[in-house]
Amino acid sequence: MIRSHVLICGGTGCTSSGSAGLVTALEEELQAKGLQDEIKIVKTGCFGLCALGPVMIIYPEGTFYSRVTVGDIPEIVEEHLLKGRIVDRLVYNDAADEAANVTSLNDTAFYKKQHRVALRNCGVINPEIIDEYIAVDGYQALGKCLTEYSREDVIQILKDSGLRGRGGGGFPTATKWQFAYNSPSDQKYVVCNADEGDPGAFMDRSVLEGDPHAVLEAMAIAGYVIGANQGYIYVRAEYPIAVKRLQIAITQAREYGLLGKDIFGTGFDFDIDIRLGAGAFVCGEETALLTSIEGHRGEPRVRPPFPAVKGLFGQPTIINNVETYANIPQIILKGADWFASMGTEKSKGTKVFALGGKIVNTGLVEIPMGTTLREIVYEIGGGIPGGKKFKAAQTGGPSGGCIPASLIDTPVDYDSLIAIGSMMGSGGLIVMDEDNCMVDIAKFFLEFTVDESCGKCTPCRVGTRRMLEILEKITDGRGEDGDIEKLEELAKTIKATSLCGLGQTAPNPVLSTLRYFRDEYEAHIYEKRCPAGHCKKLARFTIDPAACKGCSACARKCPAGAISGEIKSPFTIDQNKCIKCGACIETCKFNAISKK
Amino acid sequence: MKSLAELAAIRDKMKDKVVLREGMTGTRVVVGMATCGISAGARPVLNTFVEEVSKENLTDSVTVTQTGCIGICQYEPVVEVFEPGKEKVTYVKMTPDKVKRVVAEHLKNGRVVSEYTIGNAQ
Numbered sequence: 001m002i003r004s005h006v007l008i009c010g011g012t013g014c015t016s017s018g019s020a021g022l023v024t025a026l027e028e029e030l031q032a033k034g035l036q037d038e039i040k041i042v043k044t045g046c047f048g049l050c051a052l053g054p055v056m057i058i059y060p061e062g063t064f065y066s067r068v069t070v071g072d073i074p075e076i077v078e079e080h081l082l083k084g085r086i087v088d089r090l091v092y093n094d095a096a097d098e099a100a101n102v103t104s105l106n107d108t109a110f111y112k113k114q115h116r117v118a119l120r121n122c123g124v125i126n127p128e129i130i131d132e133y134i135a136v137d138g139y140q141a142l143g144k145c146l147t148e149y150s151r152e153d154v155i156q157i158l159k160d161s162g163l164r165g166r167g168g169g170g171f172p173t174a175t176k177w178q179f180a181y182n183s184p185s186d187q188k189y190v191v192c193n194a195d196e197g198d199p200g201a202f203m204d205r206s207v208l209e210g211d212p213h214a215v216l217e218a219m220a221i222a223g224y225v226i227g228a229n230q231g232y233i234y235v236r237a238e239y240p241i242a243v244k245r246l247q248i249a250i251t252q253a254r255e256y257g258l259l260g261k262d263i264f265g266t267g268f269d270f271d272i273d274i275r276l277g278a279g280a281f282v283c284g285e286e287t288a289l290l291t292s293i294e295g296h297r298g299e300p301r302v303r304p305p306f307p308a309v310k311g312l313f314g315q316p317t318i319i320n321n322v323e324t325y326a327n328i329p330q331i332i333l334k335g336a337d338w339f340a341s342m343g344t345e346k347s348k349g350t351k352v353f354a355l356g357g358k359i360v361n362t363g364l365v366e367i368p369m370g371t372t373l374r375e376i377v378y379e380i381g382g383g384i385p386g387g388k389k390f391k392a393a394q395t396g397g398p399s400g401g402c403i404p405a406s407l408i409d410t411p412v413d414y415d416s417l418i419a420i421g422s423m424m425g426s427g428g429l430i431v432m433d434e435d436n437c438m439v440d441i442a443k444f445f446l447e448f449t450v451d452e453s454c455g456k457c458t459p460c461r462v463g464t465r466r467m468l469e470i471l472e473k474i475t476d477g478r479g480e481d482g483d484i485e486k487l488e489e490l491a492k493t494i495k496a497t498s499l500c501g502l503g504q505t506a507p508n509p510v511l512s513t514l515r516y517f518r519d520e521y522e523a524h525i526y527e528k529r530c531p532a533g534h535c536k537k538l539a540r541f542t543i544d545p546a547a548c549k550g551c552s553a554c555a556r557k558c559p560a561g562a563i564s565g566e567i568k569s570p571f572t573i574d575q576n577k578c579i580k581c582g583a584c585i586e587t588c589k590f591n592a593i594s595k596k
Numbered sequence: 597m598k599s600l601a602e603l604a605a606i607r608d609k610m611k612d613k614v615v616l617r618e619g620m621t622g623t624r625v626v627v628g629m630a631t632c633g634i635s636a637g638a639r640p641v642l643n644t645f646v647e648e649v650s651k652e653n654l655t656d657s658v659t660v661t662q663t664g665c666i667g668i669c670q671y672e673p674v675v676e677v678f679e680p681g682k683e684k685v686t687y688v689k690m691t692p693d694k695v696k697r698v699v700a701e702h703l704k705n706g707r708v709v710s711e712y713t714i715g716n717a718q
Contacts, residue, residue: 038643084628138607
């Protein structure tokens with residue numbers, strides 16, 4: 001009889017920090033202690049606190065252990081599982097609540113403000129066992145739709161719920177489904193966009209790894225509503241764990257008759273196949289994705305016609321993002337009112353964010369729409385490491401923009417973010433502190449889009465390259481009067497004339513950093529100075545004559561021979577010879593050298 | 597699977613197996629599992645509790661867990677029952693047979709088995 005469950009995260013983050021080894025070690029230790037019939041090991045999807053991996057939760061106590069190593073296993077088994085004594089040194093110590101070691105996961109500041117809908121089963125069930133999904137009401141929503149609701153009913157429920165696409169655009173899901181429903185055709189398709197490409201975003205991967213059946217169930221519901229009997233999941237080949245779990249889930253669902261012919265004896269047929277993407281960012285754009293599934297080179301095409309009218313193989317197609325699908329079974333089971341009660345007036349429900357950059361709790365969080373950026377960064381995210389100051393956050397990846405510190409109380413929802421020149425995007429949230437140069441950030445994202453532009457249309461192919469060249473000029477200290485204006489003009493043209501979303505949004509990081517941090521651009525151009533001290537070519541190393549003891553340690557260390565002076569009197573750096581390597585700063589024992 | 601009834605059957609069968617992960621709710625049964633408790637026979641007591649609670653379909657409302665030394669080693673195996681809003685009940689010198697009675701009378705029907713409690717042992 002099982003009296004305790006040990007949940008070990010098998011997501012990509014914890015797998016790379018060694019969680020698979022923990023499972024083996026724990027199995028062996030339980031055998032050795034004769035506890036194998038009392039304790040159950042459950043390999044789950046992502047818990048969200050990836051920075052602290054590998055993580056482990058022991059129920060029924062709900063004890064949350066972080067950074068567990070194989071060496072810790074005997075102690076956990078002996079102390080916790082056998083004797084019931086919690087191993088304090090491994091318990092996740094909540095940074096925001098240092099007074100007490102919080103032992104239960106749900107009591108931590110990281111989880112308290114979260115509200116998990118799309119992630120509700122991630123880190124709770126074993127994604128490779130369909131029975132566990134069924135135990136938490138899995139496939140009940142599909143059954144309900146097929147037996148109780150008409151196709152129009154389901155669209156109405158989605159409409160009432162206010163669900164909007166979670167992939168970035170925020171288009172109302174019900175409207176999309178209605179269009180596909182209205183388009184007459186013998187053959188229609190349901191597609192899941194799992195080509196998550198924004199740098200720093202990994203929520204779709206975590207849903208697929210932690211709760212793949214939720215996506216399958218929602219796709220079957222979509223098939224029923226629009227009259228499709230074939231679905232495709234387009235997932236990146238770089239997500240091997242997600243692909244494997246999807247394959248297992250599809251096989252198990254077919255065995256149970258939850259995919260295939262005559263589902264629940266209602267005469268409804270639906271099946272799903274996986275298509276692997278080769279990692280081109282543009283294939284996350286819906287028309288390029290469909291072209292890629294068809295077997296062609298992943299290039300976008302002109303819309304309209306939209307996929308709901310003329311999509312995959314020229315047939316009406318619903319294409320939704322992973323997180324959007326993950327919400328749908330819950331909406332069907334708990335009702336549109338329940339979903340619409342969360343969030344803001346125009347952005348209902350919750351949104352998953354991948355926190356990254358200069359933040360303590362790197363990981364995955366799901367919060368009601370309208371939570372402020374301050375709450376996300378300081379309460380859930382645990383603030384900025386090293387006592388540094390918050391400078392800005394980038395949302396929406398290379399298509400989005402930055403939110404400066406002055407707007408940290410902005411509620412995070414679709415419309416508020418657009419109003420301040422950023423966008424929700426798929427949910428990557430990169431935090432920057434005072435050491436980040438905003439011109440460099442814009443350059444980073446533009447480098448990404450230049451790399452990923454498919455080359456089909458000129459504004460995106462050539463225009464983004466020209467913008468990048470200007471940014472490189474500025475960060476190298478060769479910027480000149482008129483560069484900012486040239487950037488703005490190029491940005492305007494690229495946005496207006498590019499073929500698809502990639503090009504139309506590519507200039508956003510530049511425009512939004514220009515909007516909030518124009519002074520940093522100007523400092524680079526006119527004063528040849530990087531205010532954050534990040535741009536190497538603009539850095540100036542100087543010796544404070546008051547603090548310098550004249551020991552000559554730095555002069556001996558300097559590989560360029562740029563430092564000179566007389567022993568026991570202050571030394572100086574020749575700026576023309578200095579290669580900005582920073583070796584002198586590390587050498588000086590008196591902190592007399594500074595970088596500006 | 598051809599019907600919703602079959603789906604519901606799987607769900608009901610599996611529900612007990614994942615309910616543990618909802619954390620601690622309702623009544624808490626805590627078995628002292630320090631060295632003294634284990635040597636006095638706390639392991640079979642703990643396992644019987646888990647089995648009986650499941651057999652009586654009480655898993656939604658009762659959580660069985662273990663703890664360290666409660667401090668009254670001469671009375672081990674010691675079991676404490678915490679019910680929300682009520683005084684804690686401490687059972688001493690427990691055996692698997694006594695456990696069955698505690699589950700049937702106390703946990704299921706709310707009648708404390710006073711002859712096993714510490715008050716009676718002292």
